[in-house]
Amino acid sequence: MSKAYHRKKQPEAVRQQLLEVAAKLSLEKGPGSVTLDAVSQAAGVSKGGLLHHFPNKLSLMDGLFDDLTAKFDRALAERMTADPEPHGRFTRAYLSACFDAQDEQERDGWMVLTTALLSEPHLRERMRRWTEDRLTRHVGTDSSPDAVLARCAIDGLWLADLLGAPVLEPMQRQVLREKLIALTHS
The missing domain is CATH 1.10.357 (Tetracycline Repressor; domain 2)
Structure with a gap:
């Protein structure tokens, strides 16, 4: 049996974090800096995790x-x-x-x-x-x-x-x- 740590999924918290990170990036570096890659990296969320919540920049x-x-x-x-x-x-x-x-x-x-x-x-x-x-x-x-x-x-x-x-x-x-x-x- 694996004793690996499994983080409890909190989709609403992750979604909120992604929104906050996108806003922060836009304010600090301008709207052009808000890319899906930049948001996922800054939020510490996989790109797949971001795409689960927001499939593109407009949906963000x-x-x-x-x-x-x-x-x-x-x-x-x-x-x-x-x-x-x-x-x-x-x-x-x-x-x-x-x-x-x-x-x-x-x-x-x-x-x-x-x-x-x-x-x-x-x-x-x-x-x-x-x-x-x-x-x-x-x-x-x-x-x-x-x-x-x-x-x-x-x-x-x-x-x-x-x-x-x-x-x-x-x-x-x-x-x-x-x-x-x-x-x-x-």
Whole structure:
């Protein structure tokens, strides 16, 4: 009987590790550095193991998209559940989730995905559909011009943060947050 050590298979942990490594490679060395060989090597996973989860680079980016939007959807749902006022609830949840995003790995993932969105039509279409779906669901409560303005403002701040534009001081951020939240109540 062999006494060789056998690692317990943890496919979700391996999948998450591959996504994190791909994001890290892209941030450190640029999107062109994200090859299946480079990701599998940096993750310490065989190429076959990577191909089991992601058969090509586009599926890796799709996996990153799915992972990030699922986390964002959970954050939105938590905030909406805690908000007793229906009018503007989705927009307030959206604002809060964007303002509160602190997880470095998640932020790195969004930075990589944003770069990919600019160059990959397939991912842009997925993002458009994801956004359209959420706005359609909440059209009755969150379609006022003020709600649209608030969401566009936070999208701009979010993009500026991802691109490393000059950062607002904490007090300025808080004032901006309060003003945008106030728009959702009108």
